[in-house]
Amino acid sequence: MADNEEKTKSEGQPAKSEGQPASPPAPVPAPAQKTAPPAAQPAPKPPPAVQPRAPLTKPPPKPPAPGRRNFLKIMTVVGGILGITPFIPYGAFFTGGGAGSSLERQRIQKSDAVFANVNNMVPDSAAIFVYPRTNDPKLDAEPFRRYQLIRLAGAHGGDSREVSSFRAYSMICVHLWCLWDYVPGREVVIDDQNIVGNLECPCHGSNYNVLNGKAYIGPAADQTPPNDALASLPLEVDAAGDIWVTPPNTSFDQNGIVGIGREV
Numbered sequence: 001m002a003d004n005e006e007k008t009k010s011e012g013q014p015a016k017s018e019g020q021p022a023s024p025p026a027p028v029p030a031p032a033q034k035t036a037p038p039a040a041q042p043a044p045k046p047p048p049a050v051q052p053r054a055p056l057t058k059p060p061p062k063p064p065a066p067g068r069r070n071f072l073k074i075m076t077v078v079g080g081i082l083g084i085t086p087f088i089p090y091g092a093f094f095t096g097g098g099a100g101s102s103l104e105r106q107r108i109q110k111s112d113a114v115f116a117n118v119n120n121m122v123p124d125s126a127a128i129f130v131y132p133r134t135n136d137p138k139l140d141a142e143p144f145r146r147y148q149l150i151r152l153a154g155a156h157g158g159d160s161r162e163v164s165s166f167r168a169y170s171m172i173c174v175h176l177w178c179l180w181d182y183v184p185g186r187e188v189v190i191d192d193q194n195i196v197g198n199l200e201c202p203c204h205g206s207n208y209n210v211l212n213g214k215a216y217i218g219p220a221a222d223q224t225p226p227n228d229a230l231a232s233l234p235l236e237v238d239a240a241g242d243i244w245v246t247p248p249n250t251s252f253d254q255n256g257i258v259g260i261g262r263e264v
């Protein structure tokens with residue numbers, strides 16, 4: 001069962017906007033002056049129809065040039081994000097996990113302060129944890145450090161004590177940065193495969209495949225890769241059964257970048 005009591009969904013939520021302003025209506029040309037012969041004035045043109053307001057969305061990433069692929073992806077996606085969420089100190093997370101920390105090997109400490117172990121996490125359950133953990137309460141409260149460790153349902157190999165039973169995903173939804181939650185026992189069908197357990201964002205309905213962190217429904221699923229999958233963390237299980245994060249590779253084709261995405 002997820003540690004819902006620790007989750008503060010309001011943190012890290014992006015600023016809401018009512019959308020982009022609609023385009024101003026085109027001026028209606030005045031009827032031409034006529035001197036003779038007097039004739040009936042042309043009927044005034046009806047005003048142009050008001051276009052509906054476009055919803056505020058991040059612009060989709062554009063195909064990058066091969067040699068500078070990751071850099072351009074970051075710039076394209078971040079450019080859109082900067083315009084709508086200027087208040088979040090996300091910059092440091094793009095390059096090293098945030099201020100006052102480094103991406104080092106750490107034993108996972110659940111929100112109840114107990115270290116995560118194969119013996120204290122049952123299949124089809126999740127635990128919120130902080131990475132990188134600094135032990136500074138203010139830094140460790142940052143939403144961009146928040147992950148969920150998920151032990152897969154038995155149907156997906158979660159009965160095993162091996163690291164293959166576990167997944168760790170950033171809780172930052174790659175749509176507009178709300179925090180998703182794991183719903184144990186939820187049965188969904190993704191690409192004709194029955195899946196038990198689901199990652200659901202409460203803001204706009206994006207759902208992510210628990211097996212790989214890729215959005216399969218909702219606005220995040222409509223975004224261009226790598227902007228459609230959650231950043232992840234590599235894990236290992238030691239001889240005592242404790243579960244560790246090993247230093248992630250923030251390339252898009254590896255663990256990806258929090259809030260931006262990962263190639264799946």
Ligand code: FES
Pocket residue numbers: 173174175176177178201202203204205206218219220
């Ligand atoms: S922030 Fe929009 S679906 Fe998650």
